[in-house]
Amino acid sequence: MDKLSNYYRNKKILITGHTGFKGAWLSLALSTFGAKILGISKNIPTKPSLYEASQLKQKVKTEFIDIQNLKKTKRVIKKFNPDIIFHLAAQSLVKKSFSYPVETFLTNSIGTLNVLESLREIKKKCNIxxxxxxxxxxxIEIKKGYKETDRLGGKDPYSASKASAEIILHSYFNSFICKKDNLRISIARAGNVVGGGDWSDDRLVPDIVKSWSKNRTVNIRNLKSTRPWQHVLEAIFGYLLLCYNLNKKKNLNGEAFNFGPGGNYNYSTKEVLEKLKTLWPKKSKIKVRRSSSIAESTLLKLNCAKAKKRLAWRSILNFHSTFDLTINWYINFYFKRKKNIYDFSRTQIKNYLVKFVKKNKLR
Structure with missing residues (x-):
């Protein structure tokens, strides 16, 4: 067995936001490794959802609570007494944050505060x-890519709520966590992820597959907008590798790491559409409708040199393989319904793991 899978085997792992897109993929990966998982979420955020499509409720123990509730969050974490915590629960949509700014700050900032406060009652060794x-x-839309030491900020409510969460974490780390020998904590920052099982609103790939699967025209706001498109497994395995290294290296305690695609993988919406049209098995209709109601950044890129140097992390998928994996998952869901989504998703994870272990020298 490889070192990464072996580390997580039989570990008690708590995942917040496990019913969300990333949280469900993380749950699938850790269940594949043989971990004992407790997921806590407010609800199932989309319908359909990867959580339901892969029947994770039969595979992962679940507590439906709102992390805005400190008392309940403390109770669940204390009772489960985890070895590892992955905190992903969030209101993750930029456009929604304009409609519900208070809810966004409460979930992303105060929710993180409540998780951090709950850590103070953990007595055993725990990596977070x-x-x-x-x-x-x-x-500020620079081309060089943002490093972990660059200034935090946020013009929109979502971005500001995430920067606020990091400031809160910095305070808690220096005031409490760094003084506790049993706790170690690190921050993971990932970019724009894609992959099968995402049905969130106002995201490019989910909007496309939701429309095309019903033979409808997809409305596109901005063909020139660029993003560092990254498959969800690249980010998930970055988180897993970070925790694995955090357990071994005390000097990673309190550190932040970027996880983005390798190379120059900032592609425009137009280039993504052209790629997806070649993969989709049925008609693919597009209409460009510019919207000025929401201010969107047109350039956002991460510098991942720190993760490469200190974690020996390497991304393994290029632009084309990223979208091949993504669209193959959706084709399986929409057009090959007899195929088991849980098994199909785990197969994607296992195939990725083989390549990841080899490239990151984890055998």
Whole structure:
């Protein structure tokens, strides 16, 4: 067995936000490794959802609570007494944050505060990974890519809520966590992720597959907008590798790491559409409708040199393989319904793991 899978085998792992897109993929990966998982979430955020499509409720123990509730969050974490915590629970949509700014700050900032406060009652050794976002940086649209030491900020409520969560974490780390020998914590910042099982609103790939699967025209706001497109497994395995290294290296305690695609993988919406049209088995209709109601950044790129140097982390998928994996998952879901989604998703994870272990020298 490889070192990464072996580390997580039989570990008690708590995942916040496990019913969300990233949380469900993380749950699938850890269940594949043989971990004992407790997921806590407010609800199932989309319908359909990867959580339901892969029947994770039969595979992972679940507590439906709102992390805005400190008392309940403390109770669940204390009772489960985890070895590892991955905190992903969030209101993760930029556009929604304009409609519900208070809810966004309460979930992303105060929710993180409640998780951190709950850590103070843990007595056993516990490693914690807090997942924030590339949007926590003050985005001045530079081409070099943001480093972990660059200034935090956020013009929109979502970005500001994630920057706020990191400031809260910095305070708690220096005031409490760094003084406890049993706790170690790191921050993971990932960019724009894609992959099968995402049905969130106002995201490019989910909007496309939701429309095309019903033979409808997809409306596109901005063909020139660029993003560092990254498969969800690249980010998930970055989180897993970070926690694995945090357990071994005390000097990673309190550190933040970027996880973005390798090379120059900032592609425009137009290039993504052209790729997806070649993969989709049925008609693919597009209409460009510019919207000025929401201010969107047109350039956002991460510098991942720190993760490469200190974690020996390497991304393994290029632009084309990223979208091949993604669209193959959706084709399986929409057009090959007899195939088991749980098994199909785990097969993607296992195939990725083989390549990841080899490239990151984890055998």
């Amino acid at each position: 990974i807090i997942i924030t976002s590339d949007k926590c940086y003050e985005n």
